[in-house]
Amino acid sequence: KQEVTQIPAALSVPEGENLVLNCSFTDSAIYNLQWFRQDPGKGLTSLLLIQSSQREQTSGRLNASLDKSSGRSTLYIAASQPGDSATYLCAVNGGSTLGRLYFGRGTQLTVWP
């Protein structure tokens, strides 16, 4: 069974810092990995999708990397802003069962001015 772990569980930083959020998964037989943002009480917003054949994806201040063989992904946030405060979720597609997303518990990020 695929298990996804995210570290740290919570992070509080001053504005302007560069951040790294970590995600690990137990079964490397994945099709893709997706990073989401979730604001309190809201749904999920897709940030980045990395296919299993790719090493990284970039969108604005966000960069996600994937090392499938070691079962790891990182989300790098450059020059953090208070508006980045949210919970960030990592989800893998594939593994032991085709056609479902396995989520971590998320990293709760607070960026203070």
Next chain:
Amino acid sequence: DAGVTQSPTHLIKTRGQHVTLRCSPISGHKSVSWYQQVLGQGPQFIFQYYEKEERGRGNFPDRFSARQFPNYSSELNVNALLLGDSALYLCASSLEGIDKNIQYFGAGTRLSVL
């Protein structure tokens, strides 16, 4: 263009009751998936439907059922509600089967069981 829409946004039920949650996918998307997110945890997969057929089912009891209509909208039904069913229920749609494409999520339905 409208994103994934879910209704209702909030719902309060009592134990033993039945509930129906609704989801409309993004126009052109034929795949709909349902997830349950309990407070403080990541979403858990419940069902996936593609072209009106069930493509996958998570580890949930038979009290949970779903269906997809010809217009690709979907309903999630939960019978004999338990306190533990209180959660945010998320619907996601994608262009084809979940194996390749980005999942777009709705805002969710917050279900409280008293």
